[in-house]
Amino acid sequence: MSITDEGEYGIKQIMFLESVWGEGFLSPGGVEEIDLVVKGLDLKGKTILDIGCGCGGAAFHLLRQHGAAHVTGVDVEPLVIERASALAVQYGLTSETTFNTVEPGPLPFADHSMDMIFSKDAFLHIPDKEALMQDCARVLKPGGIIAASDWMRIDDNPPSAQMRDYIKSEGLDMHMCSLERYRNALAQAGFEDIHLLDRNAWYHRKAIDEVAELKGPLRQTFVNLIGENDADHVTEIWEKMVGVLALGEHRPGHFRARLGK
Template identity: 50%
Template sequence: MTEQEEIEYHESLITMLEMIWGEGFLSPGGAEEVALLLAGEDIKDKKIIDIGCGIGGIDVLLARDYGAGSVVGVDIEQPVLDHSIARAKNEGLSDRITYQLVKPGPLPFEPASFDVVFSKDAMIHIPDKESLFDDVYRILKPGGLFVASDWMRRDENPPSPEMMHYIKMEGLSYGMGSPERYEKSLAKAGFVDIKLRDRNAWYSVISGEEYQQMKGDLYPQMEAKLGREYADRSVEIWRSMNVVLESGELRPGHLRAIKPDRY
C-alpha cells in the first residue's frame, strides 16, 4: 500500500502508545532519544520542520528545551495534529510551534525554507525514499541539517514470514527500507557527511522489557482503557516485534546528513 486512505493513528492506538512510550510520544525513547539524535547539533533559533510530527511531544522539546526559533510540524492525519495543537497551546508555545496537514508526496514548502529537517520514526510510512530525500534536500537551506530516526529493515530482500506477521499485526501502512537504501538515497539527493547509527541493540532490550510490562503490570490498565481484544492485540504486536528485533531484521536507527553550502 503506498497511500493510505484511512486514519491509522486513531485514539486507541495513541492511548496505547502513550501508555508505553510516554505522554506526547508515538515512538520510543522519549526525551533521551531525542537528546541522542541531536547530540552535537545546535538548533537554537533555527527554523525546523518535523515530518510526521504525530501528537507533538517532540516539538515541545525542540522549541522549549532546545530553543528552536520555529517548528512546523507536518502530518497526514488531522487527529494527531489536534493533539499537537492543544499541546503547544497548553505549553504556551503556539507562537513558535505551528502545524500543517499535508498530503503524502512532495511537501508544500518553497525550496530552501528550513535550517533543519527533523523526523522521528515517521519515514517508515513513506515508501519512495529516493523522492523523499530529493524533497528533503529541496526544502533545506544550503548548509542545512537533516536529522531523523526511523524504523528500517536489514536489507531489501523480501520480508521474512516473521516480519510479514509483525507488519500485519501493526496494521499500519509501512514502506520500509534498508539503512543502505537510505544512505544511497541521501547521497543521490546530494547530501554529504551522511551518518547512520544503529539502534537495534538498544531497542531490542527496551522492547523486551515493554513486552513483559504489557503482559504483566500494564495489562490491567490497558484492558480497562482499551478493552481486552485491543490489549491482547497490542501484546501480540510487541511479541512479534521482539522476534524481528532479536533476529536483526527490524533495524531502528538514526540518520544525519548535511546539504552542502554552495555559497
C-alpha cells in the same frame, strides 16, 4: 500497533501509544532518544520542519531543551495534529509551533525555507525514500541539516516470512528499508557528511521490557483504556516485534547529513 480505531492513528491508538511512550510521543525512547538523534547539533534559533510529527512531543522538546526558534510539524493524520495543537496550547508554545495536516507526497513548503528537517519514526510510512530525500533537499536551505530516526530493515531484500507476519499484524503501511538505502538516497540528493547509527540492540532490549509492562503492571491500565481484546491483540503484535528485533531484521536507526552549499 493497529487496534480497532479510525485511521491508522486514531484516538485509541494515540491514547495507548502515549501511555506506553509518554505524553506527546507515538514512538519509543522519549526525550533521551531525541537528544541522541540531534546530539552535537546546534539548534539554537533554527527553524525546523518535523515530518510525521505525531502529537508533537519531539517539537516541544526541540523548542524547550535545544533552543530551536520555531518548529513546523506536519502529519497526514488529523487526530494527531489535533492532539499536538492541544498540547501546544497546554504548554504555552503556540507561537513557536505550527502543526498542519498534509497530504502524502511532496512537502508543501517553499524551496530553501527551513534550517533543519527532523523526523522520528515516520519515514517508514513513506515508500519512495529517494523522492523523499530529494524533496527534503529542496526544502532545506543550503548547508541545512537533516536528522532522523526511523524503523528500518537489515537489507532491502524481500522480508522473511516472520517479518511479513509481523508487518501484517501491525496493520499499518510500513515500507521499511535499510540504513544503506538512506545513505545512497541522501548522497544522490546532494547531502554530505552522512552519519548512520544502528539502534537495533537498544530497542530490542527496551521492547522486551515493554512487553513485560504490557503483560504485568500496566495491563489493567491498558485494558481500561482500549478494552481487553485490543490489549491482548497489541501485546501479541509487540511479541512479534520482539521476535523480528531478535532476528536482527527489524532495525531502528538514525541518520543525519548536511546539505551541500
